[in-house]
Amino acid sequence: MDVGSGSALGVDTEVGPLRAVLLHRPGDELRRLTPRNSDQLLFDGLPWVDRAQEEHDAFAELLRSRGVEVLLLSDVLSEALTASGAARMQGIGAAVDPRRIGHALALELAGHLRTLPAPELAALLTAGMTFDELPVDASSSSLVRRMHHGSDFVIDPLPNLMFTRDSSVWIGPRVAITSLAMPARVRETSLTDLIYAHHPRFRGTRRAYESRTAPVEGGDVLLLARGVLAIGVGERTTPAGAEALARSVFEDGLAHTVLVVPIEQQRATMHLDTVCTMVDVDAVVMYEAVRDSLSAFTIRKTDDGVSISGAQPFVEAAADAMGIEKLRVIDTGLDSVTAEREQWDDGNNTLALAPGVVVGYERNVETNARLEESGIEVLRIAGSELGSGRGGPRCMSCPIARAPIPE
Template sequence: MTSESGPFGANSEVGRLRTVILHRPGDELRRLTPRNNDQLLFDGLPWVDRAQEEHDRFAEVLGERGVEVLLLADLLTETLRHSGAARVQGIAAAVDPRRLGHTLADELSVHLRSLPADELAGILMAGLTFDELSFGGSNDSLVRRMHHGPDFVIEPLPNLLFTRDSSFWIGDRVAITSLALPARVRETSLTDLIYAFHPRFLGARRAYESHTAPVEGGDVLLLAPGVVAVGVGERTTPAGAEALARSLFDDDLAHTVLAVPIAQERASMHLDTVCTMVDRDAVVMYPNIQNTLSAFTIHREDKGVSIKGANGFIEAAADAMGIDKLRVIDTGLDAVTAEREQWDDGNNTLALAPGVVIAYERNVETNARLEASGIEVLRISGSELGSGRGGPRCMSCPVLRDPL
């Protein structure tokens, strides 16, 4: 899996991880307040300094296992420094004349174009308040006169922490997703800039790009080469799953897609909050859904597609993967412990290789059951990182894995 500028791609969840994109928590998290944290999809106000320490350790563990870590903020800054077109597109995506009015929008765009790349990248990620407008501007902007100082001129993007959702790699192509909720929509504009203009990714080919039907990367599991599971629930719609399947078939990136209905609620916002791959033939799964999770099997055919089901997910996955049985490691028989650890992302593990995963240390029972099943668990702290409801898989976008 190579391009003009280097290798990237993945055909599974568990092939040895070589390169990954993370986003170190930054000033965008300092924008969270009791008034806006729900709107910005956080369940609490993280202690940012501690979240940064936890994330730094996450990156260190990856590095200790030979994984190259690329930080999104660095990639974005380098992109904006390298490309004038990237600057124009990034500013256009952030400055909304419908909300700001044309007068203020034009003045703000001119101001942003004058900034150094690192300052511009910071604003595109962390947002900007009316108090922070450093240019005088004209006096005929009603928007500027009527807004309060702490109001946002550009909204912050605290969920950038979860780099899995705005893009994912399948085969040697990258899929740019469409995020469902308003607080996250602009994240893909930054991801798109990086893949389009950063020297590291010049020549990278695109897979699926959707501007209508939502698909989020946390709902997409590469079960095996050619086999993809897509959660359909709060974030990814049936139309998005179908469009993704047809796109993958057209590009010969998959032969089977499993559309997996999941509960449309906060606790199970993505498929990877209840199920992730931990080995070639094994998943860790929330036990409350083990016997009820189902899947529609979408197959590529010579003259289109066929859709079968819904059937049990575990059986449908094994059949699509060409194995006798999919091993299921659950999060414990005690219903209360299982529910607590699912909420704390016990099922959201990041595989570094077959049978080796990173997991939050707080999920003691889940980690013990993984180890009893022969899985090596590398534990990290997530007391502050978890306030946005996301674990190690959510916080990582694999750019390169060894093929299975």
């Protein structure tokens, strides 16, 4: 796929008409999941990979049918590795860890990887490699090789890579490279960074943030309006990470207000977008159980630094920051059991294609009905296998170009 040209890059809001998006079609990295390693690799089940791919293909085709340019991460990664020797060195350097496999074996493995064609190297960097898959002539004198089981990973797979939202976020014309909290996901940002640094499509792209000091994940970052961000702080994003991102976007003139939103530190609410996403310029879909309890600290840029106020109710703080009278909240109804089930199944994790038009999983019948009753068009996709890693349409997509909303 040639992605050398297309829509102008940049994202100002969650709901501006979507023009281009980065997705990752699930691949062999999901076939690495077993009952023994699924918890460590952050999956609640073992997906049927062929079906997951069919579901993802249908998701991508729906986006294309609505005029969205779909960039597949495996393609742009392969093209970046083809375009730049530095990209190859960066990808290999992040994947081959001498601290884990020893200096001698690391040197031999890195040398082998440098000989691979770009598509094969791209596949290996995402799917990983076991000790059984090492080249036959790899160091037989390696103690690490002798002591590991053949099915152990010499390069870890990245099954969560299909959640492209988390490792980078576009804020205005710049991209923020995030810092992922969980060990199973840390290397994902090396591939994202490699793509933005070396792919011709992103040549000249400036960075908004690329801290390695405190975790920030893209699922916790909502662009409520031009110049207004909400950042969830919970299981993945820390207060230090949220503050660092806020100060960075202030310094670059990308935002004037950041709302920092505490969320529960648990698996079901790992990111802010698991409980709340924008569905229109003045509306969110929100998990009913947090509607009244969700709060926000407001950080504003000032002439001499920043000011911090709050906490106050999130819906009030958001409306004030966005300059609107009221933020409409569409929840999942009064049935707490259904609301909890549909929140777990990513009912609140929608991807906006335009104001009032969103993609959601078809299984969340009640939430989708509530959205439609509120005037939101819901484009339904299957997600029985895609959802096994706890992520919905928003999690699986990184918008890189949206048209601005007229002010």
